[in-house]
Amino acid sequence: MNVAALAADLRAAARRADHRRLLVLAGERDAGVDAAFDAVEGAGIPDDETTIVTAAEGFRFERVDPTHARELLGTTRTAVIYDAHEDFSPNALGRLVGTVDGGGLFVLLVPPLDDWPDRPGSFESSLAVPPHGVDDVGGRFRKRLVETLRDHPGVAIVDLDAGTVERRGETDASAPVRSTPSTPPAGTRRFPAAAYEACLTADQSRALHSLEALGDGSGGTDADRRDTEGEADEERRRAVVVEADRGRGKSSAAGLAAGSLAAAGRDVLVTAPDRRNASDLFARARELLSALDALDGERAGQTAAAAGGDTLRTRSGGRIRFASPAAAADLPEDPDVVLVDEAAALPVRLLSSFLDAPAIAFFTTVHGYEGAGRGFSVRFRGELADSGHDVSEVTLSEPIRFAPADPVESWAFRALLLDARPPVDALVADASPSSVTYRALSPDELAGDEHLLREVFGLLVLAHYRTEPDDLARLLDAPNLRVRVLEHAGHVVSVALLAREGGLDAETRRSMYEGARVRGNMLPDVFTSQLRDEEAGVPVGYRVVRIATHHAARSRGLGSALLSEVRAEFDGEADYLGVGYGATPELLSFWESNGYETVHVSTTRNESSGEYSALMLDPLSETGRALCDRHARWFRDRVGDLLGEHLRDADPDVVRGALSACETPVSLDLSDYEWRVVVGVALGPGQYATAPQAFRRLALAALVGAGGERGDSVAAGTDSVTEIRLTDREERLLVRKVLQTHPADAVADELGYESPRQCLRALGDAYGSLVDRYGAGNEVVEAERERFDG
Template identity: 65%
Template sequence: MDIAALAAEVRAAATRANHRRLVVLAGDRDACIDAAFDVLDGADVPDDETTIVTAREGFRFERLHPKRAGELLGSTRTAVVCDAHEEFSPNVVGRLVGAVDGGGLFVLLTPPLDEWPARTGSFDESLAVPPFSVSDVTGRFRERLVSTLRDHPGVAIANVDEGVVERDGSAPSPPDVGDRSPSVPRERERRFPRLAYESCLTGDQSRTLRSLERLADPGEAVVVEADRGRGKSAAAGLAAASLAAEGRDVLVTAPSYRSAEEVFVRAETLLSDLGALADSAERTSAGRQTQSGDHDEERHVLRANAEAGAEGGRVRFSDPPTAATLPDDPDAVLVDEAAALPVRLLSSFLDAPAAGFFTTVHGYEGAGRGFSVRFRDRLAESDFTVTDAALDEPIRYARGDPVETWAFRALLLDARPPVDPLVEDATPETVEYRAVSPEELLADDHLLSEAFGLLVFAHYRTEPNDLARLLDAPNLELRALCHEGHVVSVALLAREGGLDAETRRAMYEGARVRGNMLPDVFTSQLRDEEAGVPVGYRVMRIATHHAVRSRGLGSRLLTAVRREFAGRADYLGVGYGATPELLSFWAANGYSTVHLSTTRNDTSGEYSALMLLPLSEAGEALRDRHASYFIDRIVAVLSDPLRDVEPDVARAALRACEADVSPSLSDREWRVVVGASYGPGIYSAAPEAFRRLALAHLLSPDRVELDAREERLLVRKVLQGRPWTPVSEELGYVSQGQCMRALGDAYKPLVDEYGPESAREERARFTD
């Protein structure tokens, strides 16, 4: 077997087609690494255009540890070598495969392919969450991966142990798609500089830039969708620079600065070429690698000189939660990798004067589809005039690239639910409840794609690792509703708890225990060492097909799950970014609030809610214990770390808590409350009494009829202790005095409902 000759032939074919090729070197690790050098030499790949991703050290070309594979996102290499013998994970492949340029090679070093599915590594150890061990983890993902390697076009396989070439890597010729070169609109038809259009690389890119000109005007939104490698970030950068050159303030956001780095590279280049880049362009530490390998998220700013615009524009970066507040009132917001952000956070940008949303349709960065389904509905209902643009033409390689299609297939980057007509007649009465096993998923690609496609839609960020977890993790179970054989609703459940005393003790003393989110929070944060004893199933994700939402299918699925697990678990649980709608949904399905996190999620900007549904006496004891803890601390928490939580979130979280509080007020405190509601008294004389009474009402709002604004007033002023003036303005009272009177009026029915005889006697002094 002549590896060098094989590599030369494979690269020559790749160069002719302007495609990539995948070369698999299977066998002993040392032999695979030696063969990789032969491949690179035979393919004539320069060392400075090569990166190897491996845990080993000592190579003549760039080497990255697998944990740093993400650093290649957005970059291009002629060859990338991935050592799958150690520290291998699906995410590593997803991060690396897109970094190979047209005519280049993705070289995968693997154990012997027949043996690889049974080989365990560090990723398998991460799936062995307590109480499971690595022996409980299966190799179904690798079994499926090997199958795709053996039958996909453009994949060459060499067995280095036996010296045999099993596949030569041949692939069909690329389709003839005609001339797709960029064009420059005539001067009177364009707003952006000619140089911006001349910087485009494809006709798609120039047409997209033409659409992005709309962002110069308020009330406009542009959505740019593309697969990876189509130049959407570059188009965003050209648009940002063009707007800044006009004097516009452009705010850029993305899941991390690194994700948006290409935007700034293109913007800086164009501003410089236009002679509009100010000498004082501010470059902070954003994106600069630290010793830990992390990246600072500080703001990065490019400034256009004043001559280029009325006041001189700028392009600046903020992380998503900060950007959602629209700091310093930008003229336009550009959201890169929008599919990786949750819908609620994306919705904040609908308040911007103009907004551009750039999203990867498929690929490692864009697996989350909440954007394309749920957010697009909100965008359509907004005040924006929406323009759509799509980038189909690859920039770094030609259409029909076999490595791209292999990655989509192997990692299910293009997984999607069934098409609408197949499920649009589904109702709770027509569906069948199924326990879908990993074996069934492995045997049926159609079922796997539909189920995983729905899970992708359920979350703003789904990674290739999640596919392997679905197939191999021993703590996960999948349940589905099917309509005429097609998946319409899915729930992914994670077994938690049932932990031994040693594990519980370690968790209590600060150790992190993988895969046990609810017991971990209850034990480490809320100091309940026995919380890990009951066995529970946490609903990690639940999703219903967008064509049949609001028909009760999600509730139908949860009801079936509840019935099935009643005999085998102590509780069902859930943790998620809290919104009023989600809190109400879970409460309607029997789940009750036991915790609100005291910090916002960095990506979603939301506080997390934890809820439990008991299935046994042990589960009920756990729920009651933590509901009681929650009520004991919530007033203090709302006035300190949760002082900025939205009133409707607090209202819904309290309403969903299975706890009944009878307000305990002294006779003097009741006189203060009655005086402030029916007489001349004031709230500030005894705020704690008002808090206890407000809490009692919000836990049992059906006992007394207050409208939503009155309840928001109880949260903002009484429980969170906000000043009168901002509370008055936020809730729409015409003056502070009116707001104060409204608070007194809100307490009148509470006095009537909860007040003892002494309170009623005090009330009579002002009403008789």
């Protein structure tokens, strides 16, 4: 066995094809490290082009801890050595593969391959959520990974214990195939030639040409821009969608477009989930503006150094500036163009807000080492199509760092299911609740059927803004997860991923109550640590982590049918079903219609969805009902105060939905004085500020449980209420003005009232309905009514 000679052969083959090669060194860790040194030396790769990713120290190469593997994304290395003995994770594997340049080597240090599936490491330990131990965690993901290593082209395997080369990593000896970027003739382009000359592939050139539409049809000069000022806004609204797998240069294309637009005097607002996501965009824009000598001379130096380059200014008065998604959603200072990088990682609520811009581009990663974003296409494309923008689309398929058909990339896609897709539309297009079959899928069934696994994982990808490679390993190995599906003609059309929670011992519950984090028990954790209910970890529940229905078969009741089957299966086995998610009006309505009740709304926005999170329960036993009832009651009692402070900016329809799904009625115990004030506002000259708490209680009484066939809130001392319903607009008025305490002028603008005075009159009318509804039979109310009616 000569590892150095094998590595030299692999490097030579990789350089000829402008591809990469994967070298697996299987055996004990120390032997693997020594062999990795030999491999890098034999391949002739300099130390300064090599990175080792390991928790150990004492190497001549650059060392990165596995927990910081994300930081290598966007960098380029000739050789990366990944020590997967102890600190291995699928996420890190995918990220590190993506950093190796064409002609380079990815060296993977692993235990003996036959033993690896039975040797859990730190990642597997993280899957052992209470009450499970690490022995309950499966090895299916690692077994599957080993199988892909042993049969995929371009993967060489050395058995260090046996001293043999198991595979040499041969592939078809094909020459590299690279496209040639081109520059459109001067009369057919608006961006400068230097921008096209900076493109590395024909795909980039084509994407850049499409992005010229963001210039509103101008020729890129102030005179041209003035020529378009008379056009109607609708005629100048443009949107471009750029989709690509990671490593195709979409962010560079965005940077070249940004630089071109700023050079022509445009104000370009850039946003991304994290400032680091936009670093490549700003780097390419700065390089282009420097080449054009277009940077503002007085500010060019300080711009490059200050604030991570968050603003670039040009001589023509243009600029490129960065804002976080939340800040960018308000379109600060009315930018001419908005560029949204990594758009698939942002919630639809934020994406929709950008549609108010006259020109916008969305750059999305389809199959990424950090996660997949095809949900962007499913959830947002409809809104974009209806936005009034002239939409154009472009896809980048050719990689930048290596030639097409790289065997290491295809291995990573296969091993991590980065390209997993649900069934094609035609196979499930006629699915309905009557045509589907409910099925419980075991981890062994998923691991043993690649086609089934791809269909399930493909649907789960679409259910979430970002599904990571780690999620695949959880699906196969986490002992607390369950997979339930509906199948139509043998294909998965709807899937639910469930997590078993609760059933915790007294010591675990005590530690959680005192602040310890307990993995994999999201609902008991919130109930115990935040809401101070130490007994919440006793009942056993199943949380719906994700649920998804194929986009070709939506709005047919399949999701509800799946939840109904899940409920029937676990009724008698668990105490409750639960869910936690970024609340939208549509989702709240869906979960309420399926019998779930609101028990909590977070006071901060969810990082993934950008929304306030709602927690809901569907009790299955008396114990579950007791848990649900007490938390619904506590939620009812605190929500009025929260809406006036922490939830003051929550969408009023989200508030309406959350309150509607809370089944604990409000008991109205208004004093005689408070009733007189309320009637005075509704029918006479009374003022709302005289007794604001009374109005708040009445508003909550009207909104809590408003959507179901259940008992209504009742006034103290009465047996029933008159069934008078408020309009949607009136309910929004109660939320915004009374519960969230927004000023009347702002509420009038938002809800379309002609003036604050009309808004307040409408508020009085709404309370007139509530007086009729809750005050019937009350002597004080009737007496006051007679005074004004008479």
